[in-house]
Amino acid sequence: MNKIKEKIEEIRPLDEDAVKSAMARQDTLTKPPRSLGVLEELSVKVAGITGNYMPAIKDKVIITMAGDHGVADEGVSAYPKEVTPQMVYNFLRGGAAINVLARHIGARVVVVDMGVAADIAIKSRDENFVDKKIAYGTANMTKGPAMSYEDAIRSIEAGIEVLETEIEKGIDIVGVGDMGIGNTTPSSAIVAFITGEPVEKITGRGTGLDDEGLEAKVKTIKKALMVNTPDRGDAVDILAKIGGFEIGGMAGVMLAAAANKIPVVIDGFISGAAALIAYELSPKIKEYLFASHLSVEAGHRAILDHIGIKPLFNLNMRLGEGTGATLGISIVEASCKILREMATFEEAGISEKE
Numbered sequence: 001m002n003k004i005k006e007k008i009e010e011i012r013p014l015d016e017d018a019v020k021s022a023m024a025r026q027d028t029l030t031k032p033p034r035s036l037g038v039l040e041e042l043s044v045k046v047a048g049i050t051g052n053y054m055p056a057i058k059d060k061v062i063i064t065m066a067g068d069h070g071v072a073d074e075g076v077s078a079y080p081k082e083v084t085p086q087m088v089y090n091f092l093r094g095g096a097a098i099n100v101l102a103r104h105i106g107a108r109v110v111v112v113d114m115g116v117a118a119d120i121a122i123k124s125r126d127e128n129f130v131d132k133k134i135a136y137g138t139a140n141m142t143k144g145p146a147m148s149y150e151d152a153i154r155s156i157e158a159g160i161e162v163l164e165t166e167i168e169k170g171i172d173i174v175g176v177g178d179m180g181i182g183n184t185t186p187s188s189a190i191v192a193f194i195t196g197e198p199v200e201k202i203t204g205r206g207t208g209l210d211d212e213g214l215e216a217k218v219k220t221i222k223k224a225l226m227v228n229t230p231d232r233g234d235a236v237d238i239l240a241k242i243g244g245f246e247i248g249g250m251a252g253v254m255l256a257a258a259a260n261k262i263p264v265v266i267d268g269f270i271s272g273a274a275a276l277i278a279y280e281l282s283p284k285i286k287e288y289l290f291a292s293h294l295s296v297e298a299g300h301r302a303i304l305d306h307i308g309i310k311p312l313f314n315l316n317m318r319l320g321e322g323t324g325a326t327l328g329i330s331i332v333e334a335s336c337k338i339l340r341e342m343a344t345f346e347e348a349g350i351s352e353k354e
Contacts, residue, residue, distance in 0.1 A: 001236075003157045004252075008282040010259035014048030021053035028344040032353070038312070042290070042335035049263050049288055054340045057333040059170040060107035062322040063162060063253055064091060064098055064177040067115035067246035068137030070146065071224065072182030076217045078207045081137070081181045085118040088179065091321075092122065092129055098177060098321035105330045107175070109322070112162055114155060115245030116180075130165075132158040134245050138186075141224040145241045146186060152240035152248055156281075159252020164260070173263045175292070175329050176250045177322020178270040181207075184297060187273035189221045189242040191299040193230055194276050195306045202299025204269070204318075235280035243277070250274035255281065258288035265332060267325040268295035268318060272303035279307050292328025293317055 022044045027033055034040060046055045066088050072081050090096045091111045094103075102109045112130045113120050117137035122129045134154055138146040147155070163174065184206035192199045199221050205214055228241035239248050251274045257264045266275050266289055278285050291304050294311040296318040304311060312331050317324050345352045 001153050003160055004153065004255065004281065007160055007255045007259040011255070011282055011284045013284070014045070014287050015051040016048070018051050018053045019044055019048040022047035022339060025053060025339060028346070029338070029342045030345055030348050030350055036338060039335040039338055042332050043339040046263050046332060046336055047339070050261055055336050056340060057172045057336050059172045060105060060329055060333070061166050061171050062098060062102050062107050062109045062175045062177055062326055063112060063166070064109060064179060064322050065112045065114050065159070065246035065249040066179040067183070067244050068117035068180055069182040069186060069244055070138050070140035071142060071185050071220065073140055074142060074220045075213070076185045076206070076220055077182045078209055078213065079181050081117055084179060084181050085116050085120060088113065088116060088120055091179070092126065096321060097319055097323050098326065101323055101326040105326055105333070107326060107329065110162070110166060112249060114158065114249045130162055132162065132249065134158070138244055141186065141189070141242050142220055142227060145228055146243055147240050147245065149236060149240045152236050152243065155239070155245045155248025156236070156252040156255070159249035160256040162249070163253045163256035167260060171262060173265065173329055173332060174253065174257050175265040175267065175322050175325030176253050176271045176274065177267045177325055178246050178250065178320050180244060180246050183244055183246065183270050185217060185221060186242055186244045186247065187270050188299055189224050190238060190247070190273045190276060191303055192221065193225060193238060193242065194280060195302045197299065197302045199225070202302050204296070204298040235277050238280070239277050247274045247277065251278040251281070254278040254285055254289070258285045263290060263332065264288050265290045265292050265325045265328040267292060267322050268320055269297035269300045269303070270320055271325070272300055275307060276303055290328060290332055293324035295324070
C-alpha cells in the first residue's frame, strides 16, 4: 500500500504556466480563435500535464492487461474462458485488432498477464509480454470476495511497476486496454456500486448475451453486491470484493502515469471501471485522463459522467483491448502537432483579425 500512497502523493495539479503559454500560442496560430475546438483544448491539457507548452508525442504505448474471472462460471459470457489465453497469444503474434490499430498510429503494445487462468508460454526475450500473474483468475464473487485485500493491492502495484518499467524505454502517452472473458460483470458491479446507478441500467450484453442471459447477468451482479457489501470509502476494498486483477492493474497504470506527468487515454467500459477505482483513490487523476470513445456498453456513460470527462468520439465500439484508446491517442497526438507545427500569423505573414 505504501507504493500506492507514494504515487498518489506525487500527482500534482496541472502546470498553470504551461497551460497559459499553450493557450497564448493557440491564439497566435493562423486560424480564428477556438476554431479547432476540442483539438485546442486537448493540446492545452497535454501542455499542463507535461509542463511543456509545446508538447511532442512520439513514444506511444498501449498496455493491454489480461485476467480471468471466477464469476464466468455463472454463465455471464457468451464465450468460454479459454478465449482469454488464446487472445493473449493472438496479441503477441500481432494478429488482433489492437495490434493493427497500434501499428496504424506507431504505438507499441505491451501485454500483461495479471491473472489469466492458464500458463502463458512465452520466450523470456519477448519484450512485449510482462508476467504479473497474481492468481489463475479471481474467485467467484457471487460466493465471496473476488480476491483478498492484499491481492487487490498487489494488482494496483503491479500496474504501477509495469508503467514505470515502460518509462525507461520512453513513453509520452499511454493507452490502457483489457482482455478477460466475463470482465464486463465485475466492471458493471463496480460502476453500479460507485455511481449508485441501478444495476439494470448500467449492465450490458458484453460479448453478445441474449435477453435471458442479460437478465441472469443482472441477477448475478446483484447477488455479488449483496454477498460482499464493499466499503464505499475504500477503493481497494471495492476492487477486492467485486473487481478483477486486470482492473486493478489498469488503475495502477493510471496512477503511475499521472505521478510521472504522462497523459492517459482510457478505452471503453472495462478500463473505465479501472478509472473509477483510480479516481476513488485520487480524484486528482481526472486531470490526467482522456476518454477516447463512448462504448456501446450501457454503463460507460455513467463512468464518464461520474468522473467528469467527455468522450472524443462514438463509433459504436465495444471490443476493448485498448482499440478505442489507440484511436484516441491519434487524436491527442494530432492536437499537439497543431500546437507545435502550425504557423503563427507573424511567421506566415498573414494579417490578424482587426
